[in-house]
Amino acid sequence: MKRCHCIGARPAQKPLLQQGDILIAVDGGYAQIQDWGLVPDRIVGDFDSLGYVPTGDTVEVLPCRKDDTDMAVAISLGKSLGAEFFLLQGGLGGRLDHSVANFQLLQALAEEGYRGILFGEGQCVTVLSSGSLCFPDYYKGYLSIFAVGGDASGISLEGLSYTGQELSLQPNFPLGVSNEFLLGQSGKISVTSGNLLVIWEELQIPLVQSIFHTLDDLRWEQKNER
Amino acid sequence: MKRCHCIGARPAQKPLLQQGDILIAVDGGYAQIQDWGLVPDRIVGDFDSLGYVPTGDTVEVLPCRKDDTDMAVAISLGKSLGAEFFLLQGGLGGRLDHSVANFQLLQALAEEGYRGILFGEGQCVTVLSSGSLCFPDYYKGYLSIFAVGGDASGISLEGLSYTGQELSLQPNFPLGVSNEFLLGQSGKISVTSGNLLVIWEELQIPLVQSIFHTLDDLRWEQKNER
Numbered sequence: 001m002k003r004c005h006c007i008g009a010r011p012a013q014k015p016l017l018q019q020g021d022i023l024i025a026v027d028g029g030y031a032q033i034q035d036w037g038l039v040p041d042r043i044v045g046d047f048d049s050l051g052y053v054p055t056g057d058t059v060e061v062l063p064c065r066k067d068d069t070d071m072a073v074a075i076s077l078g079k080s081l082g083a084e085f086f087l088l089q090g091g092l093g094g095r096l097d098h099s100v101a102n103f104q105l106l107q108a109l110a111e112e113g114y115r116g117i118l119f120g121e122g123q124c125v126t127v128l129s130s131g132s133l134c135f136p137d138y139y140k141g142y143l144s145i146f147a148v149g150g151d152a153s154g155i156s157l158e159g160l161s162y163t164g165q166e167l168s169l170q171p172n173f174p175l176g177v178s179n180e181f182l183l184g185q186s187g188k189i190s191v192t193s194g195n196l197l198v199i200w201e202e203l204q205i206p207l208v209q210s211i212f213h214t215l216d217d218l219r220w221e222q223k224n225e226r
Numbered sequence: 227m228k229r230c231h232c233i234g235a236r237p238a239q240k241p242l243l244q245q246g247d248i249l250i251a252v253d254g255g256y257a258q259i260q261d262w263g264l265v266p267d268r269i270v271g272d273f274d275s276l277g278y279v280p281t282g283d284t285v286e287v288l289p290c291r292k293d294d295t296d297m298a299v300a301i302s303l304g305k306s307l308g309a310e311f312f313l314l315q316g317g318l319g320g321r322l323d324h325s326v327a328n329f330q331l332l333q334a335l336a337e338e339g340y341r342g343i344l345f346g347e348g349q350c351v352t353v354l355s356s357g358s359l360c361f362p363d364y365y366k367g368y369l370s371i372f373a374v375g376g377d378a379s380g381i382s383l384e385g386l387s388y389t390g391q392e393l394s395l396q397p398n399f400p401l402g403v404s405n406e407f408l409l410g411q412s413g414k415i416s417v418t419s420g421n422l423l424v425i426w427e428e429l430q431i432p433l434v435q436s437i438f439h440t441l442d443d444l445r446w447e448q449k450n451e452r
Contacts, residue, residue: 065388067401096318096325096349097370097425101400103326104372108398123322144323146330149397150376162291171375172334174327175293199323 001115004083006074007033007040008090009049010120014038015087016212022081024074029090030054042077045070069101075109075116084226085115087215092120103127107149107195113224117215122202124215131222132156132190133198139214140183141201145169145176147194154192159185169196190221227341230309232300233259233266234316235275236346240264241313242438248307250300255316256280268303271296295327301335301342310452311341313441318346329353333375333421339450343441348428350441357448358382358416359424365440366409367427371395371402373420380418385411395422416447 002022005015009028014036017023025033027045044060047053053061062073071091078086086109091102102118103125109116110129118125126133127148135143143160147169155167161180169176181187181200189198203214228248231241235254240262243249251259253271270286273279279287288299297317304312312335317328328344329351335342336355344351352359353374361369369386373395381393387406395402407413407426415424429440 069400069403072400092322095368095427096347096351097368097372097403099322100329100372100423100425101370101403104398104400111398121322125322142321142323144327146323146326148374172330172337174295174298174330177295177323177327197326199326201321 001084002082003085003087004075004078004081005087005089006071006078006091008071008088010090010093012089012120013211015089016210022078022083024078026074026090027070032090041081042074044073044077069098069105071102072105075105079114083114086117087212088116088118089120091118092123092125103148103197107197110195110222113222113226115220115222115225119202119211119215122204123199124202124211125197125199128189128191128196128198129194129222130192130224131220132188133221134219135159135181135187135200136214136217137184137186139181139187139200139203141181141203143179143181143187143189143198143200144174145179145189146174146197146199147171147176148197149195152191152194152196154190155196156188156190159187160189169194227310228308229311229313230301230304230307231313231315232297232304232317234297234314236316236319238315238346239437241315242436248304248309250304252300252316253296258316267307268300270300270303295324295331297328298331301331305340309340312343313438314342314344315346317344318349318351329374329423333423336421336448339448339452341446341448341451345428345437345441348430349425350428350437351423351425354415354417354422354424355420355448356418356450357446358414359447360445361385361407361413361426362440362443363410363412365407365413365426365429367407367429369405369407369413369415369424369426370400371405371415372400372423372425373397373402374423375421378417378420378422380416381422382414382416385413386415395420
């Protein structure tokens with residue numbers, strides 16, 4: 001599964017690039033990619049947060065007034081380069097509206113059969129659309145699920161502090177907040193209809209595993225997967 | 227319109243209480259209410275964030291394992307005491323899932339004809355459900371709108387950097403991010419069908435006006451207003 005790292009302006013972790021991974025700098029994210037000593041495949045943005053406009057064949061300069069966010073354009077570029085799994089960083093914290101915009105981009109990705117994860121500030125976010133997500137048994141901390149874009153049904157929760165089958169969630173009732181991983185048990189979330197926004201705490205296992213290892217250990221199933 | 231201030235554990239600003247206002251301490255928020263020298267009408271929570279369980283007639287101790295969040299219970303209490311306008315603080319920043327849970331509570335409030343605002347960390351959030359919201363002409367900074375819970379249509383934007391009539395938004399396309407107030411113009415957002423999550427930057431006018439003054443200057447209309 002071809003992966004695309006999109007790095008925005010907020011603090012991000014240097015990706016562990018695998019063979020074939022795509023690396024896209026999103027506006028101010030270009031500065032930290034340079035600090036890491038990496039060369040991005042593409043550089044996109046209106047460059048308001050970078051502070052200057054870079055030049056070169058890999059640069060796509062966007063107007064300041066536009067319909068899509070810089071991150072949305074980066075995702076489109078990644079798709080055009082064949083990516084199926086998007087790892088978005090530098091898009092959490094700071095302005096809350098940017099975080100919400102990125103949640104909605106995750107929803108679009110999931111509905112189209114792509115995988116997407118947004119992480120940073122100690123938190124990981126994805127949207128699951130008619131599918132399931134299994135977490136390895138070493139995960140711990142809080143995990144919350146929310147119906148987004150409409151009702152979600154056929155929800156099953158296994159190996160977590162709160163479990164259940166054939167559950168439903170509505171977007172105006174946050175019943176799924178503050179569930180928890182059970183250390184030593186593999187947690188699983190699945191949904192048959194609708195979208196679940198899933199938010200969990202980033203595992204801090206310094207010197208042993210980076211977040212990229214812990215994300216590699218996730219097991220996804222999506223009905224319409226690419 | 228009877229107001230209810232619900233103060234959670236995250237940093238909050240001392241409310242300017244008007245005659246008849248209700249003040250509810252939500253778990254760890256009780257500590258800052260005491261620091262302000264105020265006495266809350268009710269104190270609710272499982273008190274995990276406060277660190278001890280307060281006693282007295284105004285205290286409602288909730289179990290740790292429960293369906294509703296502490297903030298949701300506080301809102302229910304406020305409704306039972308006759309409140310129609312909810313000013314929620316101490317519920318932004320920190321864990322992102324708590325913020326999202328509070329967005330969904332705002333949606334429920336709006337759908338039921340209540341007014342609700344969540345603010346903190348320099349940002350203000352509301353949900354507008356079949357109604358309009360007018361901002362005074364001294365507002366400045368970014369303003370973003372998102373369809374939540376389903377599509378939103380009949381959207382009108384006036385007196386802002388991006389304007390339009392009869393617009394539609396979908397929850398998987400963040401087209402409404404990063405609009406801006408125009409200083410000297412009164413901005414107006416309205417929606418005839420569906421819910422808009424509205425996020426704007428808190429005005430910083432120290433020594434002249436507190437955020438409570440700037441919120442008093444908002445003009446709301448809701449179809450099903452209480």
